[in-house]
Amino acid sequence: MKHFITICMMVVCSMTANAQQTPIYLDDAKPIEQRIDDAIARMTLQEKIRVIHAQSKFSSAGIPRLGFPDFWTDDGPHGVRPDVLWDEWDQAGQTNDSCVAFPALTCLAATWNPDMSLIYGKSLGEEALYRGKDMILGPGVNINRTPLGGRNFEYMGEDPYLASTMVVPYVQGLQSMGVSACVKHYCLNNDEEYRHQVNVVVSDRALHEIYLPAFKAAVEQGKAWAIMGAYNLYKDEHNCHNQYTLNKILKGDWAFDGVVVSDWGGCHDTDQAVKNGLDMEFGSWTNGLSAGTSNAYDNYFLATPYIIGIQSGKYTTKELDDKVRRVLRLFFRTTMNRNRPHGFLCSESHYEAARRIADEGIVLLQNKGNILPIDRNKAKRILVVGENAIKMMTVGGGSSSLKVQREILPLEGLRQRFGNDVVVDYARGYVGDVSGEYNGVTTGQKLKDNRSESKLIAEAVEKAKNADYVIVVGGLNKSDYQDCEGHDRKQYELPYAQNRLIEALAKTTKRLVYVNISGNAVAMPWKDKVGAIVQAWFIGSEAGNAITDVLTGDANPSGKLPFTWYASLNDCGAHALNTYPGTWRSAKDKSAGFSKIIDEEYKEGVYVGYRWTDKNNIKPTFAFGHGLSYTTFSMSNLRQSAKEMTRDGKLTFTVTVKNTGSKRGAETVQLYIKDIKSSVDRPVKELKGFKKVWLEPGEQKDVDMTIDNNALAYYDETTGTWKSEDGEFDALVGNASDNIMLKSRFMLK
Missing domain, CATH: 2.60.40.10 (Immunoglobulins)
Known part of the structure; x- marks a missing residue:
């Protein structure tokens, strides 16, 4: 109620302030650029500043006097994030902000099918429109440089050509709905640990051949309307205001005519933000991330400090007018676009799209003796083992965490498919993350289990003795230090004693199927002891149905790996050369509030993924592009x-x-x-x-x-x-x- 009253007072004050003014309507018969010229000529300095920084957690202000509505962003890239309060991360408590969770972008990339990208973008755009969102913060196209990268699941693999080909139709599909894409995180955001302090040292050749092509394709071919700067630094400048990456490459070489948006809290300095290519500053509280005041957004680097700088003569309005021009262009493409189509939320077509993408993206990595698909004549009793078979994966992982209308779990999908014809039993096998909460969204699941590892494994082994098939659903989850924003993984091995579980089951049954849920590769020391291995990713609302489709043969797997699956970390260039996570030093410029910076040198150069294994004659566990089928x-x-x-x-x-x-x-x-x-x-x-x-x-x-x-x-x-x-x-x-x-x-x- 307190927040509702505050918002109402703001609206009343705004109405009172404008009551004495005659509304001005821009001639929408004119070309957009002329309308932008007209608007800029009418805007006051305060109105210009108003549109280039946030006014709430996820919105920026419009210009009521000129008929421009507020602009609303929201996190993606796998679904539309639930709404939060105006200036708090707490949930707004709405009942109409559930969504369809689409497969993570690693799964989309694994389809190797641009048609799926187009369907994905359009479906997401429809959900965003229904929810009143003008920009989705995605897709992500940073390169998978190390399998420890906490946010790799949000990206499209290790290869620049594959990522470039897959990102373009996603952007086109999303923007065909009048919703802006915001391609992220530009650029060199290839790991999460100390992401605000990492200064990437990379050759120009590796930068242009490996790390920039997908962003370039999104701009030049996809015609993306917005790009999000990354938290990390390049050449000692933060990438949300970087003279080289933003002014020279993005806006110069690529002629980008859209808006550069800061990652939330990624802006650190007014002078750099003014001069080095940032157009819209977003974040939380006064400094964009942590400290706060009652009028936080007015204290942003591109707010009051910028006005004071102009009024004192430190800055001219040249850079400001360019920023405003880009923002108004974004408005005309979205909020001022009278031809925007209608949105839909949680429609059957969206669930169908999510399932099609998942079916095509799931990768059959191994199938010794053609153990899969499950032979219904031999499957009278199936044992499903593992926490990931019963754990919701749509909640958690950072900003891509969602509140879904429904999520079909793997155990549920198998039981529904087999009905009463087959007994589908379950054993926990291991206990991992039982919290089930992120940013105020809770799964409602009660997963607590206090049994020891030995007891859990013993139960699974005992039940496996009477099963015709044993399906272990394991892998990672979206907790800190796994597949999650903000931190990288601490180890390449599976967590929660899963290796011990799988080894024990492999001694018990020959019909052992391992289904890996993750956005990254994992070490598989037991690979040769397991019949079939399926990479099932984080696939959202239709997870259980899609996994069941593939295991039963209702869908013939056709996914291909978008990254190299190393046998060990030392088979990856970033780790073989000891360049990850980098070396600490004192910061040259401490205006960002960091006294230390970590230099991470990409010594492997262009030799990322299969380029590295080819060069060094390394045999991976599974190669880039690998994926089997039930036919030949x-x-x-x-x-x-x-x-x-x-x-x-x-x-x-x-x-x-x-x-x-x-x-x-x-x-x-x-x-x-x-x-x-x-x-x-x-x-x-x-x-x-x-x-x-x-x-x-x-x-x-x-x-x-x-x-x-x-x-x-x-x-x-x-x-x-x-x-x-x-x-x-x-x-x-x-x-x-x-x-x-x-x-x-x-x-x-």
Whole structure:
């Protein structure tokens, strides 16, 4: 009630202040840029400042006098976050802000299907519209550099080409609904530990070849309306106000015409914010993150301090007018867009979309003896083991935590599918995080179990003796130091004595299936003792149904890994070279409030993921692009449209794909390019094309993949430009980075 009265008083005061003014309406028949010019000419200094910083936790002010409504953001990227109070993180207590939780972006990337990205973006946009949101804070496209990265589950894997291809339709689908994407976290936000203090040291070549392409694609191809700056530093400047990444690259080289939004609390200095590319400052309390006053938002770096700087002559209005122009352009694309479609919340079409994406993104990693799909003739009794089979995963993980209308759990999905025909028993197996709460949203689950590890394992083993199939649903969860914002994982191994549990069950049954719930790879020392391994990600509202679809064969798995699954951390370049998490030093500029900075040098350069394992002849547990099916495929007859290619030309490769098995399924044809001889050190091969094709048993299709000079170029640090060199290249075609089936050679001239 207190908050309601406060808001009402604010509204009354605003109405009183404007009561003596005649409302001004801008001519909406004019082109947008002319309307922006008109608005800027009419705005006071206070109104200009008003629109470039937050007025509440998730909103910024409009201009009532000119007819611009307030602008509302909300967290994504997997669903629309529940509403909080005006200036508190506590829940607003609404009953109409539940949502559909879509699969995490690692799962979306694992579909290797841009059509799924488009469906994802449109569905999320519809939910956002219904909830009155004008911007969703997502998608995330930071590169998976280390499997310990706490926020990897929100991103699209390790490869810049895959992430670039998948992010564009997501942005287009979301913005087709009149809701702005806010692509994050730009840039080099590749781990979470000490994220406010990490200063990334990286070569220009690695920056442009590995860490920027997905952001560039989102801007140049997806036409993203907003970009969110990252917490970390680059060249000793915070990335929410960074002269090099924002002014030079984003707004200069890429001609970005949208808005740069600070991550919440990512702005640290008025002078840098004014000059180094930040357009809208968001956060919490006075300094954007911690300390507070009664008029917190007026004290933001881009609020009263900025006005004082202009009035004192320290700043001109040149930078301000550019910021305002960008913000008004965002308004006209969203809140002032009279052609915005209608929104829908928790519709069956959204649940269907979530399930389709999950079905296509789940990866069958291993299937010895074709233990899967479950043979219903042999499955009279199934034992499900593991906390993750009964634990809600939509709550937790940081800002992507959601309040869902429903979440089907794995145990529930299996029991519903088999009904009374099969006994589906359960054993806890291990106890992990039983809290079930994040930011005021509670699961309502009572998961507390005080039994010892030995007793839990003993119960599972005893029940397994009488089961036809044993399905362990384990992995990580979205607690601190697992897959969660704010911290990285402390270990590569599975937590909660799960290895001990799996080893014990492997001695008891040959029909052992391990379903891993996570956004990251984990160590699997027991891999060869387990029949089948399924990577099921965090897949949201339809988790139980989708996992059951794959285990039973109702959906033929077609997902492919978007990252390399290392056998150990030392197989990853960032850890092999001891560059993670970095080295502490005193901060040069202490205006951000940090006396120490940690330099994290990316010594592996462009050799991230499969590029590193290829270079060093390391055999991963599962390779980038790997994923099995319940049917089989052949690839043959690789041909190319020409033997030579010019720099302004294109080259098309065609391969025949045939379903040689007995079930309908999908194969993803992957095209890698190898530079035979180069003046610089280059990876053994790099992904430059892929296409997913669905085939009936016995059916075959020709698949085309076209490249241009961009697929052959590297970033030349001496000239600061992209460069390709005359000579021979190999086109390598397969269904995983470690399973190349076909090869052809061509010349660049």
